[in-house]
Structures are given as C-alpha cells and as structure tokens.
Amino acid sequence: MAIPSELITATCSHCERDIPTSNIDLHYAHCSRNLQKCAICGDMIPKKHADEHYNEIHAPVDCSLCSERIERDLLSLHEGERCLRRIITCEYCEFPLPAVDLINHQEVCGNRTEYCDLCRKYVRLRERVNHDIQFHSSTADTAEPPRNIPPPGREGREGANRRPVGASPRKSFLLTIAITGIAVMLGFFFLRKPEDKQ
Ligand SMILES: [Zn+2]
Ligand SMILES: [Zn+2]
Ligand SMILES: [Zn+2]
Ligand SMILES: [Zn+2]
Ligand SMILES: [Zn+2]
Incomplete structure (x- = not known):
C-alpha cells in the first residue's frame, strides 16, 4: 500500500512549515515571493501588508491617560499598574x-x-x-463554636474532666475543657426551670 502523497511532507525553507511534497515547489514559489517573516512576532505575513502589520500589532502607542508612548506589549500593564494618571x-x-x-x-x-x-x-x-x-x-x-467538641448534651452528666485526651495539643485540650465546662454550666442553668426548685 502506498502512502497517500499528501501525507509525505517537506519543510518549506522560507516559512518552515511542513508542506505536502507534491505541492512544495508551487508553495515555495508563492511563499518566497509574497510572504515574509515578521522580525518581532515571527508570523509569516504578506510582504505588502508588512507596514500595516507592524503598525497594528507592534507599533508603540500613546497612553490615552498620560500620553506617554508605551510598547504595545506593556500597555495593559501600564494602564493597570504603572500609569500615574490611572x-x-x-x-x-x-x-x-x-x-x-x-x-x-x-x-x-x-x-x-x-x-x-x-x-x-x-x-x-x-x-x-x-x-x-x-x-x-x-x-x-x-x-465561633469549637469544632472538635461533641454536643454538650452527652457530655453533661459525665463531666468535662473525663474526656479522653486524644492526640490534640495540650493548649487546645485545655481550651476544650474550659468551653465544655461553660457549656455544661449553661446546660444546668437552662435545665433548671423554676418548678424544679420546689
Ligand atoms: Zn513557505
Ligand atoms: Zn509581527
Ligand atoms: Zn499612562
Ligand atoms: Zn481618602
Ligand atoms: Zn478597638
């Protein structure tokens, strides 16, 4: 089985693109006559539009705010962060x-x-x-409510000092005890309704 001729390519020495070998001569004639490589961005551009390409894509522009002439690549940086008139x-x-x-x-x-x-x-x-x-x-x-404490209801009868220490650092453990203690006291406070006292 022969490989289809459009899959056999050669590199155009002018634009450096891969071109089917069957077209390479025609392509090269056209390419070298009409196209040139932009020295700034490397794109192949029509020779007759080279000036327009430069003016539209690469020529420095004047900042509309401070009138300073700015490289086009740097314009958005200038407008966003550097222009003193922004x-x-x-x-x-x-x-x-x-x-x-x-x-x-x-x-x-x-x-x-x-x-x-x-x-x-x-x-x-x-x-x-x-x-x-x-x-x-x-x-x-x-x-903020502490995250690693079980709901106070279960804790209420057992007392704060019977909690397992676990792997938590000592400081947060002490804090946990203090907060649980407060929660327990609050729990008693709210549970003790007036009629319970009698
Ligand atoms: Zn070419
Ligand atoms: Zn260019
Ligand atoms: Zn400016
Ligand atoms: Zn102010
Ligand atoms: Zn203050």
Whole structure:
C-alpha cells in the first residue's frame, strides 16, 4: 500500500512549515515571493501588508491617560499598574483619584480618626486594620463554636474532666475543657426551670 502523497511532507525553507511534497515547489514559489517573516512576532505575513502589520500589532502607542508612548506589549500593564494618571480609589475614603495624587491624599486621609466602639477610643484610619487584627480578631475567633467538641448534651452528666485526651495539643485540650465546662454550666442553668426548685 502506498502512502497517500499528501501525507509525505517537506519543510518549506522560507516559512518552515511542513508542506505536502507534491505541492512544495508551487508553495515555495508563492511563499518566497509574497510572504515574509515578521522580525518581532515571527508570523509569516504578506510582504505588502508588512507596514500595516507592524503598525497594528507592534507599533508603540500613546497612553490615552498620560500620553506617554508605551510598547504595545506593556500597555495593559501600564494602564493597570504603572500609569500615574490611572484612577485608583483611596483605601480609606474610597474616593477615586489619579495615582499621582494618591500618596499625598492617603497621607492626609489615613490620619483621620474613627471611633472604635469596642475600645471606646479614636483610632487612625491607617492603623485601623492592624488595630482590629491586634485587639479584636481573637474576640471573633472565640465567638465561633469549637469544632472538635461533641454536643454538650452527652457530655453533661459525665463531666468535662473525663474526656479522653486524644492526640490534640495540650493548649487546645485545655481550651476544650474550659468551653465544655461553660457549656455544661449553661446546660444546668437552662435545665433548671423554676418548678424544679420546689
Ligand atoms: Zn513557505
Ligand atoms: Zn509581527
Ligand atoms: Zn499612562
Ligand atoms: Zn481618602
Ligand atoms: Zn478597638
């Protein structure tokens, strides 16, 4: 069985594509006459459109915000992260303003204070995030129900100190005991209805 002739290929020395051998001469004549390799992206482009190709794909462009001339590859990076005229919102007041003005604005804006209800004092906006992490995040953590404790109902009669230690670290074990203790006390508290006392 003969291999179909279109499966036998040769590489065109001009465009470096694999071309069926039966077509290679015709292809090469056309290819070398009409196409050229773009020195920037390596695409084969029609010779007569080489200038358009360069202008549309590769020529530097002017940033519409700051008018600076930017390599096209870098334009989206420039517009997104580098252009001094790009609009950013202040992290404190969320007012939109050009990047070039942001540092001075945030310097002033971050110095404003805000009242912390939990501490009952004023905190600078620039310190607010750290303030919350430092003083208020642990409150939020312990408010979460602990995950590795069985429901208090079963635990109630046996007492907290008879729990198996297991493999958990000592610190979380102690915490577990404390929380279970509270749960047990709460359990008694709610179970003891007024009529039980009599
Ligand atoms: Zn070719
Ligand atoms: Zn190109
Ligand atoms: Zn710009
Ligand atoms: Zn601001
Ligand atoms: Zn506070």
